[in-house]
Amino acid sequence: MEKDGMLMKCISVYTDKFELFSDIFEEVINCELEENEEKEVDGITVSHSGQVPEHYLERMSVKPEVVVMKDKSLGLTILQHGKVFEILVPELESASV
Secondary structure (H helix, E strand, C coil): CCHHHCEEEEEEECCCCHHHHHHHHHHHHHCCCCCCCEEEECCEEEEEEEEEEHHHHHHHHCCCCCEEEEECCCCEEEEEECCEEEEEEECCCCCCC
């Protein structure tokens, strides 16, 4: 299977404050959101923004206004730009065994 075809779930966290994002990060990644569902976590709006193709990450990471962070232990990529953090979660072929 080609790597280019990988999709990632995108969870948007609407804040520009890293400290607030950091405080709710674990709760956000553990919360079950349906696609396009919005939720409030500690007063911050969080939404499942659907799936993005891998080239979205490549395109965004070259922009000077975008900060790219990796959480290697969880295999996540976090983009921060403007007043939003985007958590990109690789989608597994099959989540259940």
